[in-house]
Amino acid sequence: MFDLLIRNILKRNIHLTPDEIKILQSKFTYKHFRKHQYILQQGELSRVESFIVNGLTRTYEVDEKGQEHILQFGMEDWWIGDMYSFLSGKPSAFNIDCLEDTEVLQITKSNLEQLYGEVPKMNQYFRLLLEKALISTNQRIIASLRKTAAERYLEFLEKYPFINQRVSNHQIASFLGITPQSLSRVRKDLSR
Amino acid sequence: MFDLLIRNILKRNIHLTPDEIKILQSKFTYKHFRKHQYILQQGELSRVESFIVNGLTRTYEVDEKGQEHILQFGMEDWWIGDMYSFLSGKPSAFNIDCLEDTEVLQITKSNLEQLYGEVPKMNQYFRLLLEKALISTNQRIIASLRKTAAERYLEFLEKYPFINQRVSNHQIASFLGITPQSLSRVRKDLSR
């Protein structure tokens, strides 16, 4: 069950001893969510960060008009959570729900802090994860500044071909920041 | 000269011994840039990350149509750089130039790696920095998905009042992803 996580750590050239792996394992809780279940709901405190072992999730916000805006999808081998709420202890603005049955390994803030204390290398691991995440969010910001809906859609297809096959166009539109109708028209234009 | 950086580290509850501070200092190079000088140019390799001691910078991209899109401003007590290029060793898509005379402390990739090796706490420091940066970029993505130009402008004013006073509206428009004309109209509407 921890295989995927341990391999994910190893991929970043962080080598854990058997003892460290034992410590690591002791800090996480395994959970299984069914399709449509919520991992986090708007207004709650996000007490855990989750590593997806398999499945598919979406992290989204609902605005005053009831519109959903997807911040990110999450799939196996990815981390998800609302870091703002997790770190600040303030209520989350996001919902995270499961688009498929999803298994996760979750760690609480205090367990994570213990883990940092007992296995300092994990600071490095999360630093590397965060670097990658920050690069990708920065690219998304640049894309939102300069690209049309059609360009952003093509970029999405290129970047997340696997996700495209697993979610509805409705969801993709919400991720791209356009309406499903607009996405439909974009797709029609592109298909020519 | 290192005061600000050391205080920045301390602010995150990372306590360095005098020896560690010495090591830290040995890894950085001080540089002074004049207004309008470039710290990084599109196509170059970004070999350093820079901590701004004082001054003001902008990190921006120029698209095919010659439009500039500002990814971020940087001011004293902030880090700037193109992490993608820095980490991957690939050419940068960004320019970083100085909107005011700017003093920075720069660290190369190999020095940073040495620093991580000699002062492992620095992993934690950069992890904390990255967490904060990621939260803020995520908020910006959500804002770009759901907010109008006027709302994004107000949010900008609230979040960066100090920067607003130091840069032209032209720059702010480019940061918000709108034209200077639109910003001018937004400001006119808001002033009523």
Place this chain on the structure above:
DNA sequence: CGAAAATTTGACATGACTCAACTGGAGTGG
């Protein structure tokens, strides 16, 4: 002061949105 840059304004174009209707599966129950 005078040139260059920044900002504002006007007229018009356009990309994306809204609202509403229609289409075509997928699933359900009789």
Place this chain on the structure above:
DNA sequence: CCACTCCAGTTGAGTCATGTCAAATTTTCG
């Protein structure tokens, strides 16, 4: 196995926010 509903996706018509291009005005600064 058919009729029915439900939902995602598509299409159409009109609207709105923002963009484009050009010109006028104001500010900045040598």
